[in-house]
Amino acid sequence: MEEEEGLHQLQLLDTMFVRGLKRKCFDGEEDIEGTLAGFKALPSYNLQRQSLLDMYLVKLQLCHMLVEPNLCRSVLIANTVRQIQEEMTQDGTWQMISTQSTGQTSLDRLVSTDILCRSSKEQVEGKLVQGYSSFPKDFEDTQSQESSEILSTVTSGQAPRSLQSNMWEIENPQENRGNFQKSLDQIFETLENKTPDSVEDLFSEVDNSYYDLDTVLTVMMGNTKMGHCDVLETFPSQAPTNSNSNCKSDLNELDHIVEILVES
Amino acid sequence: MAGAGGGGNDIQWCFSQVKGAVDDDVAEADIISTVEFNHSGELLATGDKGGRVVIFQQEQENKTKSHSRGEYNVYSTFQSHEPEFDYLKSLEIEEKINKIRWLPQKNAAQFLLSTNDKTIKLWKISERDKRPEGYNLKEEDGRYRDPTTVTTLRVPVFRPMDLMVEASPRRIFANAHTYHINSISINSDYETYLSADDLRINLWHLEITDRSFNIVDIKPANMEELTEVITATEFHPNSCSTFVYSSSKGTIRLCDMRASALCDRHSKLFEEPEDPSNRSFFSEIISSISDVKFSHSGRYMMTRDYLSVKIWDLNMENRPVETYQVHEYLRSKLCSLYENDCIFDKFECCWNGSDSVVMTGSYNNFFRMFDRNTKRDITLEASRENNKPRTVLKPRKVCASGKRKKDEISVDSLDFNKKILHTAWHPKENIIAVATTNNLYIFQDKVN
Numbered sequence A: 001m002e003e004e005e006g007l008h009q010l011q012l013l014d015t016m017f018v019r020g021l022k023r024k025c026f027d028g029e030e031d032i033e034g035t036l037a038g039f040k041a042l043p044s045y046n047l048q049r050q051s052l053l054d055m056y057l058v059k060l061q062l063c064h065m066l067v068e069p070n071l072c073r074s075v076l077i078a079n080t081v082r083q084i085q086e087e088m089t090q091d092g093t094w095q096m097i098s099t100q101s102t103g104q105t106s107l108d109r110l111v112s113t114d115i116l117c118r119s120s121k122e123q124v125e126g127k128l129v130q131g132y133s134s135f136p137k138d139f140e141d142t143q144s145q146e147s148s149e150i151l152s153t154v155t156s157g158q159a160p161r162s163l164q165s166n167m168w169e170i171e172n173p174q175e176n177r178g179n180f181q182k183s184l185d186q187i188f189e190t191l192e193n194k195t196p197d198s199v200e201d202l203f204s205e206v207d208n209s210y211y212d213l214d215t216v217l218t219v220m221m222g223n224t225k226m227g228h229c230d231v232l233e234t235f236p237s238q239a240p241t242n243s244n245s246n247c248k249s250d251l252n253e254l255d256h257i258v259e260i261l262v263e264s
Numbered sequence B: 001m002a003g004a005g006g007g008g009n010d011i012q013w014c015f016s017q018v019k020g021a022v023d024d025d026v027a028e029a030d031i032i033s034t035v036e037f038n039h040s041g042e043l044l045a046t047g048d049k050g051g052r053v054v055i056f057q058q059e060q061e062n063k064t065k066s067h068s069r070g071e072y073n074v075y076s077t078f079q080s081h082e083p084e085f086d087y088l089k090s091l092e093i094e095e096k097i098n099k100i101r102w103l104p105q106k107n108a109a110q111f112l113l114s115t116n117d118k119t120i121k122l123w124k125i126s127e128r129d130k131r132p133e134g135y136n137l138k139e140e141d142g143r144y145r146d147p148t149t150v151t152t153l154r155v156p157v158f159r160p161m162d163l164m165v166e167a168s169p170r171r172i173f174a175n176a177h178t179y180h181i182n183s184i185s186i187n188s189d190y191e192t193y194l195s196a197d198d199l200r201i202n203l204w205h206l207e208i209t210d211r212s213f214n215i216v217d218i219k220p221a222n223m224e225e226l227t228e229v230i231t232a233t234e235f236h237p238n239s240c241s242t243f244v245y246s247s248s249k250g251t252i253r254l255c256d257m258r259a260s261a262l263c264d265r266h267s268k269l270f271e272e273p274e275d276p277s278n279r280s281f282f283s284e285i286i287s288s289i290s291d292v293k294f295s296h297s298g299r300y301m302m303t304r305d306y307l308s309v310k311i312w313d314l315n316m317e318n319r320p321v322e323t324y325q326v327h328e329y330l331r332s333k334l335c336s337l338y339e340n341d342c343i344f345d346k347f348e349c350c351w352n353g354s355d356s357v358v359m360t361g362s363y364n365n366f367f368r369m370f371d372r373n374t375k376r377d378i379t380l381e382a383s384r385e386n387n388k389p390r391t392v393l394k395p396r397k398v399c400a401s402g403k404r405k406k407d408e409i410s411v412d413s414l415d416f417n418k419k420i421l422h423t424a425w426h427p428k429e430n431i432i433a434v435a436t437t438n439n440l441y442i443f444q445d446k447v448n
Helices: A002-022 A045-061 A071-091 A144-149 A158-171 A177-193 A206-221 A247-263 B283-287 B328-339
Strands: B013-019 B032-037 B043-048 B052-058 B072-079 B084-086 B091-093 B099-102 B110-115 B120-133 B157-173 B183-186 B192-196 B200-205 B208-217 B230-235 B242-247 B252-256 B268-270 B291-294 B300-304 B308-313 B322-325 B349-351 B357-361 B366-371 B377-381 B397-399 B408-410 B422-425 B431-435 B440-445
Touching: A045 A071, A045 B328, A071 B283, B013 B072, B032 B099, B032 B422, B032 B431, B043 B099, B043 B110, B043 B431, B072 B120, B072 B157, B099 B183, B110 B183, B157 B208, B192 B208, B192 B230, B200 B230, B230 B291, B242 B291, B291 B349, B300 B349, B308 B357, B349 B422, B357 B422
Parallel strands: B183 B230, B397 B408
Antiparallel strands: B013 B440, B032 B043, B043 B052, B052 B072, B084 B091, B099 B110, B110 B120, B120 B157, B183 B192, B192 B200, B200 B208, B230 B242, B242 B252, B252 B268, B291 B300, B300 B308, B308 B322, B349 B357, B357 B366, B366 B377, B422 B431, B431 B440
16 A cells, blocks of 8 residues: 555656756646645645755665665765755755754764665665665775764664655655654754765765764654664775786775774 | 668567576576677677576578578576675675677687676687597596506597587686776777776786776765766777777767877767756766667767667767657656666667667667667567567557557556666677566567
């Protein structure tokens, strides 16, 4: 049943995006072809955009623990997130969202929920099962001494289900505006705390990026409590054993190997 | 040279064969990940997610069966790559075969390159149909004879035996890629080849495994600035110093290795300006190029992005000369396709032998062909329902919206789990190999 509803929501979203994006100045009172039960008016362009941002951020955080993430996919998603963010900055939407002090304790904030950073068996059924990539993981961290500060979590048995229900919420903004708005607030608050280039921060020093991940995923999870799990750190593999390789890449590889050694 | 049909006659495609398991329950390891004909078309290789390579050989044409060309039967099967574990990163390295490329035949043996995410291997496939008999010091079963029992000497002779096809790894090219290898391409000099991962392209010599030259490196000094990755690369078919690589931003760069050792600066940049009326949040994702292939002539190249196939003239950089829509009806479904991850599917494309027709796959086990001369296109389906040999395939049609005619399929009924990502066209004949998830279909044109 839920799947059918979900499909319905997706079809709705498709309609939303097709129509919304063709008309920049959107009139929310317009009729749409084919009414859907319980749906009164087409959401605004901004709402569409925000829901997309949500989806993109979630996808960015999902990762497959065992196999190395797909860099191309991560880059494409990240670019689109950046695009949305820039647009929102220009629109002034960014400033419109007030920073709520959520009163979260620091422990809550520090939950890294690579919730889905587990093997695919443990991932959510349905839409989120695929192996997604976690962009930050793939990056060589030049300041990896902070990696030891990265917090990790354990997924509770509840987690997959509540995440899935949150995904449905995202796809049905009309019915769950309350949750949705709260989710967005928290995302924006996090992002707003950073520089305008905060999206880049997702890829920069690992602790910051995980901080962002934390908040986003905390939001997604609806503040489910988390525990600890190991967060994998990626480092570049050995330099190619060839004397003719680019000296620059050799040096980079060496730097990273030294970092690993220093860290341990 | 077979083309799309001379004199205005369209080809009629017929089912020929299907290989693979029948049941719907697809074993992960059986998922086909690459398909490639060799240079003569006699051999057809497939690679799968389980790291295996299966080679089919076309049987010699039978004079009595003049109504069809030879069938493809299994010639050799071997395990090319095994799963590995990268201890430094604590990550698995998949054994899935990403690409297979054949070398031109130089002697009795066949050679191919196969690659997974990290390691490329050169395989030699050779036949053995004779064995020596009549050793003086060994019995027939291999046991050594006591030399003192030998009273006469004889010369060993070769006697025929059942054909045995052996595959042996001759070279292993490893440890040169930090990121996942997405393409390999053999140079027209038949001595060197390229391998590309997301950020770098390396040049190898087929004889040398312990070093490679890095010729393209788009990794930014600061990884935060990464916005573009390499998606495919190919050597020019005739010019041994020219190659192209495509990117996730929808651009293709042509590089000349004679210009400098590191080809970070392109000689040509092919990019089509974006159509503002089609702009959406998914624009960038769907513009990412998943495959690039030169025409056999070397004059054109074809690129595949999510919704279209584009033909570029190498002499014109600012836009393609031809654009074919593969499944435009999906443009309004991009959000769903993003949600179910299908928007990241990497479709391949291929030319026919005369460069007059191009082919690519789609969803619902549909595949599409575009005739560049007649400007006609056709949609066909790879399905076991039409599995009688010489059954002509019925053209399919997808109804985007509105009233669905009889025999049409509506967009919402398409099965997005049934995708055709890999197709190959025989270099000389009208024979095509189309891979569904775990089956390989072979179609031929109708021979009267």
